[in-house]
Amino acid sequence: MFAYIVRRLFLMLVTLFGISVIIFVLLRIVPGNIVDILFAAAGYVDPADKVNLERDLGLNQPIVMQYLHWIGGLLHGDLGYSYVSEKPALEEILPRIPITARLAGLALLFSASIGIPLGVISAVHQGSKLDYALRVVSLSGLSLPSFWLGLLILMASVSLFGTMPIFNPNPTTWIEALAIYAVPAMAVGFRSAALTMRITRSSMLEILRQDYIRTARAKGASEASVNYHHALKNAVLPVITVVGIEAAFLIGGLIVTETVFNIPGIARFLVEALRWRDYPIVQNLVMFIAVVVVVVNFIVDMLYAAIDPRIRFGD
Amino acid sequence: MRSVQALAVAVLSVLAISDVSRAADQPKSGGIFRIYHRDSPGSASIHEGATYSVNIPFMPVFNNLVIFDQHIAQNSVDTIRPELAESWAWSGDHKTLTFKLRKDVKWHDGKPFTSADVKCTFDMLMGKSAQKFRQNPRKAWYEQVNDVTTNGDYEASFNLKRPQPALLSLLASGYTPIYPCHVSPAEMRTHPIGTGPFKFVEFKANESIKLTKNPDYFKKGLPYLDGIEFTIIPNRSTAILGFVSGKFDMTFPTEVSIPLLKDVKSQAPNAVCVVEPNNVSTNIIVNSSAPPFDNIDIRRALALALDRKAFIQIMFEGQGDIGGSMEPAPAGLWAMPKDMLESIPGYGPDIEKNREQARKLMQKAGYGPDKHLQIKVSTRNIAVYRDPAIILIDQLKSIYIDAELDVVDTAQWFPKVARKDYSLGLNLTGNAVDDPDQSFYENYACGSERNYTNYCNKDIEKLFDEQSAETDIDKRKKLVWEIDKKLQEDVARPIIFYAHTGTCWQPYVKNVTIMSNSSYNGYRYEDVWLDK
Numbered sequence: 001m002f003a004y005i006v007r008r009l010f011l012m013l014v015t016l017f018g019i020s021v022i023i024f025v026l027l028r029i030v031p032g033n034i035v036d037i038l039f040a041a042a043g044y045v046d047p048a049d050k051v052n053l054e055r056d057l058g059l060n061q062p063i064v065m066q067y068l069h070w071i072g073g074l075l076h077g078d079l080g081y082s083y084v085s086e087k088p089a090l091e092e093i094l095p096r097i098p099i100t101a102r103l104a105g106l107a108l109l110f111s112a113s114i115g116i117p118l119g120v121i122s123a124v125h126q127g128s129k130l131d132y133a134l135r136v137v138s139l140s141g142l143s144l145p146s147f148w149l150g151l152l153i154l155m156a157s158v159s160l161f162g163t164m165p166i167f168n169p170n171p172t173t174w175i176e177a178l179a180i181y182a183v184p185a186m187a188v189g190f191r192s193a194a195l196t197m198r199i200t201r202s203s204m205l206e207i208l209r210q211d212y213i214r215t216a217r218a219k220g221a222s223e224a225s226v227n228y229h230h231a232l233k234n235a236v237l238p239v240i241t242v243v244g245i246e247a248a249f250l251i252g253g254l255i256v257t258e259t260v261f262n263i264p265g266i267a268r269f270l271v272e273a274l275r276w277r278d279y280p281i282v283q284n285l286v287m288f289i290a291v292v293v294v295v296v297n298f299i300v301d302m303l304y305a306a307i308d309p310r311i312r313f314g315d
Numbered sequence: 316m317r318s319v320q321a322l323a324v325a326v327l328s329v330l331a332i333s334d335v336s337r338a339a340d341q342p343k344s345g346g347i348f349r350i351y352h353r354d355s356p357g358s359a360s361i362h363e364g365a366t367y368s369v370n371i372p373f374m375p376v377f378n379n380l381v382i383f384d385q386h387i388a389q390n391s392v393d394t395i396r397p398e399l400a401e402s403w404a405w406s407g408d409h410k411t412l413t414f415k416l417r418k419d420v421k422w423h424d425g426k427p428f429t430s431a432d433v434k435c436t437f438d439m440l441m442g443k444s445a446q447k448f449r450q451n452p453r454k455a456w457y458e459q460v461n462d463v464t465t466n467g468d469y470e471a472s473f474n475l476k477r478p479q480p481a482l483l484s485l486l487a488s489g490y491t492p493i494y495p496c497h498v499s500p501a502e503m504r505t506h507p508i509g510t511g512p513f514k515f516v517e518f519k520a521n522e523s524i525k526l527t528k529n530p531d532y533f534k535k536g537l538p539y540l541d542g543i544e545f546t547i548i549p550n551r552s553t554a555i556l557g558f559v560s561g562k563f564d565m566t567f568p569t570e571v572s573i574p575l576l577k578d579v580k581s582q583a584p585n586a587v588c589v590v591e592p593n594n595v596s597t598n599i600i601v602n603s604s605a606p607p608f609d610n611i612d613i614r615r616a617l618a619l620a621l622d623r624k625a626f627i628q629i630m631f632e633g634q635g636d637i638g639g640s641m642e643p644a645p646a647g648l649w650a651m652p653k654d655m656l657e658s659i660p661g662y663g664p665d666i667e668k669n670r671e672q673a674r675k676l677m678q679k680a681g682y683g684p685d686k687h688l689q690i691k692v693s694t695r696n697i698a699v700y701r702d703p704a705i706i707l708i709d710q711l712k713s714i715y716i717d718a719e720l721d722v723v724d725t726a727q728w729f730p731k732v733a734r735k736d737y738s739l740g741l742n743l744t745g746n747a748v749d750d751p752d753q754s755f756y757e758n759y760a761c762g763s764e765r766n767y768t769n770y771c772n773k774d775i776e777k778l779f780d781e782q783s784a785e786t787d788i789d790k791r792k793k794l795v796w797e798i799d800k801k802l803q804e805d806v807a808r809p810i811i812f813y814a815h816t817g818t819c820w821q822p823y824v825k826n827v828t829i830m831s832n833s834s835y836n837g838y839r840y841e842d843v844w845l846d847k
Contacts, residue, residue, distance in 0.1 A: 032726025036729070036730055040725050040729045041366055042366075046451075046764055049449075056449075086504060086505050092520065151552055151553075162560060259550050262546070262553055264521055268521060269520075
């Protein structure tokens with residue numbers, strides 16, 4: 001087990017190194033840099049000013065030097081300076097992480113707390129009207145884009161209550177505080193909840209047909225005990241995998257949700273930074289997201305063993 | 316007796332009503348003015364920006380030497396008011412403009428404002444100082460300024476190479492604030508220090524910009540507001556919903572499109588909405604240095620093919636104007652008279668007749684029903700560029716031109732145009748000051764950085780200088796019309812239309828005026844107040 005963990009940790013480092021190279025190169029393949037954007041915004045190009053600015057920002061250095069400079073800084077905790085705001089990148093990124101983390105956490109919570117119970121209910125009542133209704137809900141969750149759902153929620157909110165839950169850094173009431181996170185979390189988590197529900201349902205249906213479930217029923221175990229104690233515990237493994245993957249994919253959904261609900265989190269910030277070709281922000285944010293994804297995957301793998309003692313990692 | 320009582324009651328009632336209305340008109344101090352911002356500006360430095368995304372939030376931080384009257388929609392020389400200058404005077408030969416400065420002005424960090432700050436600002440703008448701006452998009456504005464000299468702490472003079480009456484208007488633009496000598500350009504990009512009615516508090520990229528009242532503002536009693544907060548909301552639907560739900564006191568100025576305006580009015584019927592022209596022209600840039608548009612006949616055919624009214628009807632439900640390179644009347648001060656405009660090929664009201672002429676020119680150039688010209692229409696990947704480009708492509712079909720839309724990423728637009736990697740482009744040109752000097756030199760002068768088409772006509776350039784030096788306004792106007800007509804006939808940069816745009820605010824917001832011939836000059840907000 002120990003050797004497995006060490007190997008995984010080593011692989012994590014290799015993966016992160018690979019990601020750092022890919023993101024660094026891809027960013028520079030994208031046409032235009034910050035200097036182009038600045039001059040585009042100003043509506044003119046002055047070649048001399050352009051050269052000066054590229055030199056000031058270190059963009060005239062060979063790409064390998066730029067990479068080494070970035071990685072060297074990263075290892076020392078120096079993320080560089082944002083090209084746009086001219087503030088330390090860390091200062092720009094750090095305050096935004098808790099906002100997105102809260103939103104992502106709530107979205108995952110919503111996804112699991114809605115998706116798993118409804119998936120179980122749907123499986124247990126397979127073929128019933130309730131099952132069909134829940135399947136329609138899950139299908140709509142998969143097919144409704146989160147930006148559209150978000151806008152719909154905002155419009156309904158303005159129309160029904162005369163207000164809307166857009167971000168406020170200093171909410172005055174706890175209802176407002178809850179609304180500014182919970183409503184967007186529901187908008188972004190709906191798709192994820194639908195997926196979790198469908199995976200839970202199919203996994204449960206498979207498990208419910210197993211011999212040991214029949215044996216449990218034959219021994220007189222209650223339906224609740226069979227469904228939740230015997231079946232769900234074994235059906236939950238693929239669900240955990242999906243939730244883990246969804247955590248990684250959530251960033252895509254959060255970009256549009258943060259835009260629609262005007263939440264100043266890292267997802268929207270990433271898009272804006274990309275628009276400006278603000279390399280220090282984009283590189284470091286993508287690396288941060290990559291670290292989160294890699295760590296979440298690692299935790300999911302570890303959870304397998306915790307949930308199902310039959311799983312042992314080969315040394 | 317009863318009639319006397321009735322009369323007394325009536326008089327008292329009238330007095331009471333007039334007192335109430337006077338009280339209602341009396342400005343109230345306090346409150347935070349909440350506006351949404353359409354995007355996150357690249358920096359807080361107005362001198363380094365070229366978009367009103369910078370002017371709107373940061374103009375309240377600064378003062379100019381002089382400023383266009385903030386409550387007269389049409390900017391003109393007659394509406395210029397003193398600000399940091401107490402007075403100004405031209406020398407007899409119109410080559411020196413001297414400003415007497417106020418002595419009671421302090422920067423937001425407490426240091427005194429002096430003539431040295433004026434000199435520093437313009438030395439930097441002219442590229443003469445050791446400290447440099449990262450970008451200096453309006454350097455060309457001061458081409459005729461030899462130097463700025465000071466006489467003591469409270470007098471500054473602009474010494475010109477030749478008379479240029481337009482200089483005063485350029486100095487009155489929102490683009491011309493005075494910067495402090497003691498603060499570096501880099502600091503001004505992140506934490507601007509001004510003398511204006513509001514002090515900078517913070518600028519969180521993609522989130523908000525906050526300004527607070529300057530209690531030491533040299534205009535006593537102003538500003539009325541405690542502060543201004545801009546919430547950055549790039550998503551237009553969310554922003555409009557925010558305004559409708561009362562989260563904002565005003566929309567981002569001149570950013571509400573005509574179709575959206577209907578939605579706002581239906582959902583917030585009490586909102587005050589105004590629609591004004593904004594002196595932004597939608598135009599065509601033609602690469603005349605390469606085939607096929609190196610052929611003047613094809614360029615003329617292009618100009619003749621345009622149905623300008625159709626553009627305005629489709630995009631703005633008829634709310635737009637047709638004009639030359641100067642903004643059309645009545646908002647524009649320098650517009651050609653209607654009959655003169657309609658005498659220019661392509662501006663006549665009979666579109667079919669124009670197109671018939673265009674087809675003949677195309678046939679002369681070797682194209683016709685059996686041989687269409689294949690081109691690409693390049694434009695930026697932004698809706699206000701893309702939409703008219705699509706209409707243009709449709710209209711070009713009528714003169715044997717099959718065009719394909721080439722959507723260019725914003726980052727690549729100007730580099731692409733600069734290296735002439737296009738044949739036809741659709742472009743938007745905003746004019747900060749409704750003055751021919753700004754428009755002609757910037758967009759049509761040989762070698763100008765914003766003359767994207769590299770149109771260069773030395774004869775016309777002589778006329779540019781002639782009108783620029785002319786101090787008689789009527790004579791100058793006639794010269795300007797002549798130049799504008801010639802520019803259109805040369806197909807230098809065919810102007811399609813000038814749009815109108817909307818701005819809305821809640822009924823309790825008082826003293827906001829939207830300018831009708833510039834989108835860059837009307838955001839000092841020192842006497843805006845909230846009747847709450």
